[in-house]
Amino acid sequence: MTAEAFLQDFHHVATIGATPNNGVHRQAGTDEDRQTRDWFAGFAAEHGWEVRVDGIGNMFALLEFRPGAKFVLIGSHLDSQPLGGRFDGAYGVLAGLHAAARIEAKVRAGGELPPFNLAVVNWFNEEGARFAPSIMGSSVYAGIMDREQMLEVRDLQGVSVREALAGIGYLGTDEAPEPVSYAEIHIEQGRILEREGLTIGAVDSSWYTQKLDIEVLGEQSHTGATAMADRHDALVAASKIVLMVHDVTGNFEEEALVSSVGQLTLEPNSPIVVARRVHLVADLRSNSPEIVKSARDSLLADIAALAEEHDIKINVKDFDIRANQYYPESGVELTEKMAANLGLGVRRIQTMAGHDSVAMNRIVPSVMMFIPSVDGVSHCEREFTTDADMLAGLDALTAVAAELVNGALLEDEGSVRAAEGDATSAAGANS
Numbered sequence: 001m002t003a004e005a006f007l008q009d010f011h012h013v014a015t016i017g018a019t020p021n022n023g024v025h026r027q028a029g030t031d032e033d034r035q036t037r038d039w040f041a042g043f044a045a046e047h048g049w050e051v052r053v054d055g056i057g058n059m060f061a062l063l064e065f066r067p068g069a070k071f072v073l074i075g076s077h078l079d080s081q082p083l084g085g086r087f088d089g090a091y092g093v094l095a096g097l098h099a100a101a102r103i104e105a106k107v108r109a110g111g112e113l114p115p116f117n118l119a120v121v122n123w124f125n126e127e128g129a130r131f132a133p134s135i136m137g138s139s140v141y142a143g144i145m146d147r148e149q150m151l152e153v154r155d156l157q158g159v160s161v162r163e164a165l166a167g168i169g170y171l172g173t174d175e176a177p178e179p180v181s182y183a184e185i186h187i188e189q190g191r192i193l194e195r196e197g198l199t200i201g202a203v204d205s206s207w208y209t210q211k212l213d214i215e216v217l218g219e220q221s222h223t224g225a226t227a228m229a230d231r232h233d234a235l236v237a238a239s240k241i242v243l244m245v246h247d248v249t250g251n252f253e254e255e256a257l258v259s260s261v262g263q264l265t266l267e268p269n270s271p272i273v274v275a276r277r278v279h280l281v282a283d284l285r286s287n288s289p290e291i292v293k294s295a296r297d298s299l300l301a302d303i304a305a306l307a308e309e310h311d312i313k314i315n316v317k318d319f320d321i322r323a324n325q326y327y328p329e330s331g332v333e334l335t336e337k338m339a340a341n342l343g344l345g346v347r348r349i350q351t352m353a354g355h356d357s358v359a360m361n362r363i364v365p366s367v368m369m370f371i372p373s374v375d376g377v378s379h380c381e382r383e384f385t386t387d388a389d390m391l392a393g394l395d396a397l398t399a400v401a402a403e404l405v406n407g408a409l410l411e412d413e414g415s416v417r418a419a420e421g422d423a424t425s426a427a428g429a430n431s
């Protein structure tokens, strides 16, 4: 398929759930999510590919070259953050579909029949915005999250994953294809490639991450009538925690630790009531597990002191701890080689964000590639990548996937890919 066809499809999909400032709003299990899924299924149908939907809403478009052979999976996710960017995830799925079409055309034109089949995948709920945790569909597929438990996860309105998927007609019952390897291409979401003028990042590892679930329990009272000395204002304490989570990064070298509170819910959230309860989620990430652990310990000590000072109760729980993950060396080398063959500038790079490939890398050799993000911004409407970089990435993915269906990387099968054994959650990565 041509470069123009890819760009046309990409920019068409970006109109689904489009927001006023060139972003998209397509949270998992919503009607906008359904529309992109229908589009994906339509693309597959046009190419005569079978579509399967598994029990957690992952969609697979199958190109079966050899009935019974295992599948190389390529893809990413079509869901987005609220007011998110149009490249995050969608680019990888669209590139996967077009790479598959190109590989199929080559085989149909008399090329050698590859030993493995190819499937393009749209993973369910990579973003984890509406339903936590993130990387849900691929983690269930990889056997590191429990399907039944994930189907019971509810959004803030009380709607479960099961109800949301059934509601849009994508709670499937199909058997998922059996994988042999995986490749994903994604925007970098940082500015390293842009800064260095390179087109392709060969991702070699992911950062150590953890979240802190923080519940601040004050006492509900009248914002007018209650004396200041008698107030146990949960929001005041929570606000100090937000700043602590930000400021703790200053204890380490610049960029060694990143950390923010991204979610905060307030009860009862009434203009004339002192807050009774605030629930916050802090997200801490570093390449170094020691740095995350040290930041977490110092936050816990500061929060305990804060609770005492404000005479309120604060519960803090560790969750979603994800160890550094290392992609197989042969996959990193494959990306470097294919990029060089195409005349594209390439470097090794780490990912601070989680991706479906981190979950997949737990079960099969996986390749992760980046293309540049203008200004390094993501999870916002301003997210941008040029058409030229998207097309270069599509060429690189096509070349890598063509090698994978011919059996590349299989010498790594069975190797231990998780370098750190101390993850308390089984999950592969967070987005």
Ligand SMILES: [Zn+2]
Pocket: 077, 088, 089, 126, 186, 431
């Ligand atoms: Zn993504």
